[in-house]
Amino acid sequence: MTTGRPVRDLPADADRLRVLKLWLQLSLQRVRDRIADLERRDVERRxxxxxxxxxxxxxxxxxxxxxxxxxxxxxxxxxxxxxxVHAVTRDVAARGAADGVEACSHCGADAALGIT
Structure with missing residues (x-):
C-alpha cells in the first residue's frame, strides 16, 4: 500500500528489502506451523x-x-x-466404611455416604 510518499522505515535498496521479505515469509510460516500444531493438540485433547x-x-x-x-x-x-484403587458400588463403599475401612477426610466420603 503506497501513498506516493517514500516509506522511511524500510531499507532503501532492493537487496535488503528481499532479505526482509524472505525473513517475513519464514516468520509467517513459523506462525502458521505453530497454529496448526496447537489446533492438532486441541483436537487430540478433545x-x-x-x-x-x-x-x-x-x-x-x-x-x-x-x-x-x-x-x-x-x-x-x-x-x-x-x-x-478399584471402582465399587455405593453399597460396597458403605459396607467397607461400616466394617472399619477409613473414609477419606479430603473428599468427605463418610459424609457423602451418610455415615458421619
Missing amino acids: RGAAAAPAVPDWVVETGIGADRPRLYVHVGGCHMAGTR
Whole structure:
C-alpha cells in the first residue's frame, strides 16, 4: 500500500528489502506451523477427553501385598486416592466404611455416604 510518499522505515535498496521479505515469509510460516500444531493438540485433547473412561462414583484404595488390605474409601475422582484403587458400588463403599475401612477426610466420603 503506497501513498506516493517514500516509506522511511524500510531499507532503501532492493537487496535488503528481499532479505526482509524472505525473513517475513519464514516468520509467517513459523506462525502458521505453530497454529496448526496447537489446533492438532486441541483436537487430540478433545478426542482423548471423549474416549476417557467415566469417573466411578466410589473407589476403594487398597494396600500393597498379597492380601491387599482395603485402606480408604473415596468418592470417585478424589485427588488423594492413590494408584491402587478399584471402582465399587455405593453399597460396597458403605459396607467397607461400616466394617472399619477409613473414609477419606479430603473428599468427605463418610459424609457423602451418610455415615458421619
